[in-house]
Amino acid sequence: MTVVRRISGQPETLAIFCTVLVLLGSLAGYVLTRPANPGRPPLLGWQVGSFDGLGPADQAIHGALLSAAEEITWFNNDTGGWITLEEAERMRLPPFYHDVFWKTNGEVRWQLILPGAHHGTPATASPNAVFEGTKGQGATVYYGSAGRARAQGAYLLVIGHAHAGAMWTNQATIWIHRDAHAPYPDIVKAEALVGQGWRQVIAYNGASEVERLKGTP
Amino acid sequence: MIEGMNGISPGRRRLAIFLMLLGSGAAGQAAAPKRLKVGVTLHPYYSFVANIVRERADVVPLIAGDANPHNYQPQTEDIKRAMTLDALVVNGIGHDEWAFEIVKAAGRKGTLPLIYANASVALIPIGGDQGGAKVVNPHTFVSTTAAIQQVFEITHRLGAIDPDNAAAYRANAAAYTARLRALRAEFMVRFANLDLSSFRCATMHAGYDYLMQEFGLSVTAVIEPRHGVTPTARQLANTIDVIKKANIRVLFTEKYFALGLGKAIEQATGVKVYALSHITDGPYTADRFEVEMRENLNTLATAIESTRP
Numbered sequence: 119m120t121v122v123r124r125i126s127g128q129p130e131t132l133a134i135f136c137t138v139l140v141l142l143g144s145l146a147g148y149v150l151t152r153p154a155n156p157g158r159p160p161l162l163g164w165q166v167g168s169f170d171g172l173g174p175a176d177q178a179i180h181g182a183l184l185s186a187a188e189e190i191t192w193f194n195n196d197t198g199g200w201i202t203l204e205e206a207e208r209m210r211l212p213p214f215y216h217d218v219f220w221k222t223n224g225e226v227r228w229q230l231i232l233p234g235a236h237h238g239t240p241a242t243a244s245p246n247a248v249f250e251g252t253k254g255q256g257a258t259v260y261y262g263s264a265g266r267a268r269a270q271g272a273y274l275l276v277i278g279h280a281h282a283g284a285m286w287t288n289q290a291t292i293w294i295h296r297d298a299h300a301p302y303p304d305i306v307k308a309e310a311l312v313g314q315g316w317r318q319v320i321a322y323n324g325a326s327e328v329e330r331l332k333g334t335p
Numbered sequence: 336m337i338e339g340m341n342g343i344s345p346g347r348r349r350l351a352i353f354l355m356l357l358g359s360g361a362a363g364q365a366a367a368p369k370r371l372k373v374g375v376t377l378h379p380y381y382s383f384v385a386n387i388v389r390e391r392a393d394v395v396p397l398i399a400g401d402a403n404p405h406n407y408q409p410q411t412e413d414i415k416r417a418m419t420l421d422a423l424v425v426n427g428i429g430h431d432e433w434a435f436e437i438v439k440a441a442g443r444k445g446t447l448p449l450i451y452a453n454a455s456v457a458l459i460p461i462g463g464d465q466g467g468a469k470v471v472n473p474h475t476f477v478s479t480t481a482a483i484q485q486v487f488e489i490t491h492r493l494g495a496i497d498p499d500n501a502a503a504y505r506a507n508a509a510a511y512t513a514r515l516r517a518l519r520a521e522f523m524v525r526f527a528n529l530d531l532s533s534f535r536c537a538t539m540h541a542g543y544d545y546l547m548q549e550f551g552l553s554v555t556a557v558i559e560p561r562h563g564v565t566p567t568a569r570q571l572a573n574t575i576d577v578i579k580k581a582n583i584r585v586l587f588t589e590k591y592f593a594l595g596l597g598k599a600i601e602q603a604t605g606v607k608v609y610a611l612s613h614i615t616d617g618p619y620t621a622d623r624f625e626v627e628m629r630e631n632l633n634t635l636a637t638a639i640e641s642t643r644p
Contacts, residue, residue, distance in 0.1 A: 168457045170469050178548045181457045185484040188455075189512075192505070209513070210520040212480055217523035222531055222551020267551075324453025327428040327471050 161320055164312040166294065169322035175223045175267035180292055180319050182213040183260075183275050187290035190260075190277065200258050203230055213262070224265030224298070226273070231259040231302065257306050265298045272300040274316065292319045371497050374416070374423040376431035377404060378614050379476035380452055382624035383486050384424055386511040387493060391500045395420060396619045397434060404615050407433040409440060417441035422448045422496055424489055428458070429473035430615075450492040452476070452485040461541040462554030463577075470541075477613045478545035479519040479628065483512045518625060519549065522632040526550055529639050536585040536638070537578055537606065539597060542613040543587060546631060555581050558596065565596070578604045585609060585638045590630075591616040609638045 161167055168180050189211060190201050206214035206228075213220060214228050233256040262273040274293040293316040303314050311318075371392035375381045384394045398404070398413055417423070418441045425434050427449070438444055453475050460469040475481040490508040494501030536547075537556040547553055556577045560570050578586070583606060588597035590612040597608045611634055614627045 169460065169471075174548075174553060175551070177457075177459055178551065181459070181484075181548065182480055184455065184457050185480050185487070188484065188487045192509070210516045210523075215520070217520065218526040218531070218550050219523070221527070321455075321457040323458060324428055324451050324456050324475070327453070327458060328451055331428065 164317055165320050166317045167322055168319050172319070173269045175265065175270045176294060178219070178223050179213045179226065179262070179273060182219070183273065183292050184321060186211055186213065187275055187277065191290065200230065200232065203228055224267030224270045226262040226265040229261045231261055233258050259306055261302050263299055270298050271295050272298050274306065276306050293317065294319050371421045372419055373493065374420040376423070376425050376434045377476065378617070378619055379482065379624045380424045381619040382621055383482070383489055385621035387486065387490050387504050387508050389507050391503055392497070397423065397437060400618050401616060404431055409433055409437045413437045414441045417443055417447065420447055422450055422493065424450045424452055426453060426473055427451045428453055428471060448496055450489055452489055455488045456481050456484045459544055459548065461557060462544045462547070463557035472541060472544045474542040474613055475545055477542055477631070478549055479515050480549060481545045482624065483515055486512055514625070518629060522636060525636050529636070530643070531639065534639055534642060535581055535583040536587060537574070537583050539586065539588040540613065543611060546635070555583050558600065575600060575603050578606060584642045587611045587638070589613070607638065607641055609634050
């Protein structure tokens with residue numbers, strides 16, 4: 119006599135249970151080990167945000183310096199030289215160009231400090247002299263001081279050094295000092311600047327806003 | 336005589352030569368650099384890209400020129416257009432959110448390179464009282480300095496996508512930005528003779544902080560409580576109060592918006608009303624940005640001149 123055993127379904131139940139267990143385990147593992155969205159790093163004590171950390175004049179000059187830095191970098195990549203203040207005037211390049219923007223934003227006095235020189239370039243410096251200066255090592259700095267707008271600071275546009283003939287310049291940082299008459303710092307490396315009260319301006323730009331809105335840079 | 340063809344019948348030889356020529360033609364076509372189709376979401380970006388690429392690429396507006404980008408609903412034609420693009424230039428910070436819906440609907444999310452024009456532009460808050468909050472102003476394209484920064488950004492990104500033309504794009508961008516600076520300088524001379532220190536203005540739309548920043552000016556009050564939102568009666572009454580107390584003498588309305596509200600405020604406060612454009616309507620042309628910015632700068636100068644004692 120043949121005995122037909124009742125189908126219990128136990129193996130299938132067990133298989134489903136195990137599958138669910140594995141899925142839950144995998145999910146828990148992913149949640150626990152996934153890289154956290156780092157977001158934008160918080161500003162450090164020696165940094166200041168451009169969006170809510172600067173007054174109107176500082177904000178306007180910072181925006182203009184960002185754009186100018188791009189043009190200065192292109193010019194350097196093309197010619198090996200730097201845009202002198204005379205050339206900036208000819209090119210109508212803010213914030214150096216003496217126009218209404220310059221006037222209403224404190225009439226800041228700008229100086230160009232060439233690599234290796236680290237002293238103010240005479241206003242009469244010839245393009246050749248400027249070009250010669252770029253052959254040295256060190257950063258190129260546009261230093262702005264003595265602004266007369268309310269609550270205005272002093273500024274540094276520091277363009278990273280390039281090894282002549284071997285590298286190109288592609289990094290610029292902007293620094294601000296609460297005192298509009300802060301003297302030019304002898305050393306423009308970050309540690310030295312921080313020690314003398316300069317703060318790096320961190321731009322809150324479109325990329326930052328897109329990251330805030332959409333979670334991706 | 337082509338080597339290796341001896342012993343082949345003349346008919347087959349002709350066929351072989353025809354096929355070889357056809358093949359070489361196809362190879363030649365394949366070697367020709369691809370002409371980019373660059374999409375844009377807003378009128379200023381059309382002008383920027385058209386001046387950067389000139390004859391080396393096609394510029395494709397994503398939506399019709401007379402569509403209102405503030406409350407746009409994507410259309411089927413937009414989606415079809417998005418399918419054909421090689422890159423898309425976007426504002427991405429509040430002025431063209433519909434573009435992302437179009438890209439998604441076109442199945443191009445993740446495959447269509449997006450160029451965020453503002454990526455390297457330092458943003459500033461909307462002027463006036465925003466209830467104590469600092470709200471990002473997305474109208475970076477209504478200015479010259481921030482526009483120039485966007486031209487640089489777009490040029491960088493297009494150069495990376497199309498390296499064969501990168502040098503040409505850069506040269507074109509340099510010429511274009513020099514022209515924008517010349518436009519700015521032209522008005523700076525006119526503004527130089529004006530007293531800006533006591534100038535106070537209100538704007539209907541929060542679109543002009545970057546433009547005002549160019550001249551060291553700021554916006555004292557904004558009528559719209561939020562981008563594209565009409566104020567309630569109470570909000571309007573509060574703003575009218577601010578206009579009176581702050582001695583605001585000029586209200587800038589929108590060239591492409593209805594003037595009804597502006598007229599009401601003019602009657603209630605005595606401000607003079609002028610219309611500015613934030614360049615988001617009409618035909619797409621390469622010179623559109625320059626034409627409208629010239630009008631804006633002219634309007635601004637006229638408005639300031641009108642407040643002289």
